Amino acid sequence: MTGIYFSGTGNTRHCIEKFIQEYSTATAVKPLVPIVAIEESASAAKALRDAQDVIILAYPIYYSNLPKIMRDFIVTNKDMWKGKKVYILCTMGLFSGDGAGVAARLLKKYGASVMGGLHLIMPDSICDVKVLKFSPERNRQILAKAGRKLEKAARRMAEGVPTREGLGFFSHLAGLLGQRLWFYHKTLHYSSQLKINAETCIHCGRCVSLCPMHNLSLDESTITAHGSCTMCYRCISQCPGKAITLIGKKVN
Numbered sequence: 233m234t235g236i237y238f239s240g241t242g243n244t245r246h247c248i249e250k251f252i253q254e255y256s257t258a259t260a261v262k263p264l265v266p267i268v269a270i271e272e273s274a275s276a277a278k279a280l281r282d283a284q285d286v287i288i289l290a291y292p293i294y295y296s297n298l299p300k301i302m303r304d305f306i307v308t309n310k311d312m313w314k315g316k317k318v319y320i321l322c323t324m325g326l327f328s329g330d331g332a333g334v335a336a337r338l339l340k341k342y343g344a345s346v347m348g349g350l351h352l353i354m355p356d357s358i359c360d361v362k363v364l365k366f367s368p369e370r371n372r373q374i375l376a377k378a379g380r381k382l383e384k385a386a387r388r389m390a391e392g393v394p395t396r397e398g399l400g401f402f403s404h405l406a407g408l409l410g411q412r413l414w415f416y417h418k419t420l421h422y423s424s425q426l427k428i429n430a431e432t433c434i435h436c437g438r439c440v441s442l443c444p445m446h447n448l449s450l451d452e453s454t455i456t457a458h459g460s461c462t463m464c465y466r467c468i469s470q471c472p473g474k475a476i477t478l479i480g481k482k483v484n
């Protein structure tokens with residue numbers, strides 16, 4: 233098994249690591265599993281090329297679609313998917329319809345065989361908008377529920393009957409009509425909408441080193457965003473000055 237993922241704020245990384253750990257418990261084998269983030273593009277491409285067994289491909293859902301960085305990873309490496317067996321794991325704040333289906337259709341086009349899909353509700357990562365923000369206790373419950381679902385899905389994979397969430401016709405319809413039709417343009421290109429508040433920025437450079445897209449630079453005392461933001465919310469959620477926003481106006 234090989235794990236390849238993108239995670240902006242950590243939910244997806246947590247879930248893919250837990251899935252592989254639970255799978256290893258269920259099969260009573262301790263496999264040497266590479267789990268690679270796609271932002272390490274060379275290592276991720278190598279992991280994809282070398283994968284002999286199932287690939288767990290994991291990503292968060294943005295507007296019922298793939299993050300642009302994940303779509304680009306799949307497309308850039310299109311020649312390497314032929315004959316690969318892929319299980320798709322998606323995390324989301326509430327709903328995606330066919331979150332797993334969007335990658336599945338692309339992967340099938342490139343010759344991969346999609347074994348199944350899994351949708352996991354996790355805390356919402358859009359930290360500059362108040363909607364869907366819960367108490368720590370409620371977030372713990374969400375996490376515990378996702379953990380139980382991961383455990384069950386890993387057991388099913390070990391038994392040879394993987395879950396198939398988000399892959400059917402009705403899921404496709406739900407994803408398309410529920411969101412993608414209206415918001416498709418949001419994930420079509422990288423974003424240039426990131427805003428940095430010069431008054432609250434303390435010039436620590438943290439955002440520059442965190443960004444998976446190398447979208448930010450620090451010049452003397454100015455942070456500049458260069459228009460290749462994949463909207464992952466990593467810099468926004470970790471900025472000590474709460475100086476960065478994207479969709480909303482204030483970091484909660």
Ligand SMILES: Cc1cc2nc3c(=O)[nH]c(=O)nc-3n(C[C@H](O)[C@H](O)[C@H](O)COP(=O)(O)O)c2cc1C
Nearest residue numbers: 239240241242243244292295296324325326327357
């Ligand atoms: C730009 C953006 C768009 C999102 N769109 C959706 C969505 O359409 N449906 C949903 O349920 N969650 C949505 N979310 C929430 C994330 O999918 C969810 O919090 C995910 O677990 C974040 O994973 P990560 O921590 O690995 O980045 C969105 C988050 C972002 C940043």
Ligand code: SF4
Nearest residue numbers: 433434436437439471
């Ligand atoms: S992380 Fe925040 S405070 Fe630090 S340089 Fe970036 S914007 Fe400024």
Ligand code: SF4
Nearest residue numbers: 443461462464465467
């Ligand atoms: S600029 Fe921030 S939100 Fe955009 S891709 Fe980089 S870390 Fe993510």
